[in-house]
Amino acid sequence: MLSTALSVKHTTNQFLKLSAIQVSQALEMTEPDYESLVSRTEKDIWFGKLSRSRQGYPIIRRIPWPHTRLASVYFQETDHVSPDTGVLGSFLGENHKILGWIRELGRANFERYFLCPDGQADPAVIAKAIGQPELRIKTIQDFMSSFSFYGSERAARTPPPAQSWYPVARVEIDRGKPWLSWLVPHYAKGKYDIRYEALQALKRSGKFTKEQWREIRGLLTRLEIINRKQNALAASLEFILKFHKGWFLRGAAKELKPVTQRHAAMRLALAPSTLSRLCRNRTLIAPWGEEVRLEQFFPSRKIWLFNRLRLLSKRHPGESSALIQKELADRFGAAVSRRLINLYLCQIQKEKNL
Numbered sequence: 001m002l003s004t005a006l007s008v009k010h011t012t013n014q015f016l017k018l019s020a021i022q023v024s025q026a027l028e029m030t031e032p033d034y035e036s037l038v039s040r041t042e043k044d045i046w047f048g049k050l051s052r053s054r055q056g057y058p059i060i061r062r063i064p065w066p067h068t069r070l071a072s073v074y075f076q077e078t079d080h081v082s083p084d085t086g087v088l089g090s091f092l093g094e095n096h097k098i099l100g101w102i103r104e105l106g107r108a109n110f111e112r113y114f115l116c117p118d119g120q121a122d123p124a125v126i127a128k129a130i131g132q133p134e135l136r137i138k139t140i141q142d143f144m145s146s147f148s149f150y151g152s153e154r155a156a157r158t159p160p161p162a163q164s165w166y167p168v169a170r171v172e173i174d175r176g177k178p179w180l181s182w183l184v185p186h187y188a189k190g191k192y193d194i195r196y197e198a199l200q201a202l203k204r205s206g207k208f209t210k211e212q213w214r215e216i217r218g219l220l221t222r223l224e225i226i227n228r229k230q231n232a233l234a235a236s237l238e239f240i241l242k243f244h245k246g247w248f249l250r251g252a253a254k255e256l257k258p259v260t261q262r263h264a265a266m267r268l269a270l271a272p273s274t275l276s277r278l279c280r281n282r283t284l285i286a287p288w289g290e291e292v293r294l295e296q297f298f299p300s301r302k303i304w305l306f307n308r309l310r311l312l313s314k315r316h317p318g319e320s321s322a323l324i325q326k327e328l329a330d331r332f333g334a335a336v337s338r339r340l341i342n343l344y345l346c347q348i349q350k351e352k353n354l
Contacts, residue, residue: 018221018228023225023229026225026226026229032150034226034229035150035186037222037225038186041219041222041223041226042145044219044222046219047219047223050199058195059194059202060192060195060223062116062189062190063193064116065187065191065234068181068188068234069111069188070110070111070182071172072172074102074103074110075102075106095143098143101139102114105130109130111188114140115185115190123137123141144185165282165283165293167283168182168184168284169182169187169284170285170287172287173248173249178241178249180237187230187234191227192227194220229278232270233282235270236268236275236278240297243257243259244257244297252288252290255307255308256297256299256304257304258301258305261295261298264298279294280295282294284297305334305340309345312324321342321345324345325341
């Protein structure tokens, strides 16, 4: 099990329990549909009321994921955005005015006042703290809670491709360390932290009618569904980042290490089917701009061995299976029988003869 703050282990609260089908449906959502769910949820009147500070601490707030941040491309001039950013490039181009204001604020101010819990403060308070017009602050807050990164309007203007891939994050190298940099700000904001005990205390004091409490429970259900999906995705991406750290640091020329989704799911305390659904149709952008499907980060041992033997047979044609076996063991710690090596080498030779 990964010892991480992004662990998918979650504490079940006594006030709200989700059905398996509710969580499953959230995992099956495409990114545009999921983004729409988040946007609708944060526009809920009770979300607004419960996100306001109560004795210095709101009932609902966002807590950013540790060791992650918003992609630095948000703080670059639009003209400098590489065309390989695809969906991201379109998004930045269509929102250049507001993004220009974000660049003026700089990463530190933007993350503190718009991604972290302080971002839910009154616009007047933020405006005074950073010396910006209150209307501009309110506009940025509204933008952060309602924009569509994946562009529902753009999608409506063009026919959808046969296979849609949705980039969710970019890996950026900072001081020799790979960082998970979210392309979608609602992921960068983190999970919803809900003070259930304080909410129950308000209910017991008669602050809500039965109808209001029913509406609040509906909101809480949506928030918990979003949390489950975000938590699982964040933990899965962190696993990829740690397991393939060398690949991200050294470039595409280095091979990905073999690991199955089943093994990764076990480490993450996830069902293999859950990890499979999380990987489906989602991509990660490598530091050099290559968009990689999440499934590709889980190459099987068989594929890895085939690729390794192809390289070895090309570099050292005619090398004996005993020497290859020793090199695989010494360099990669891979225990492979000579029989299997000979079998794969025969298949590789057949490929060459085709």
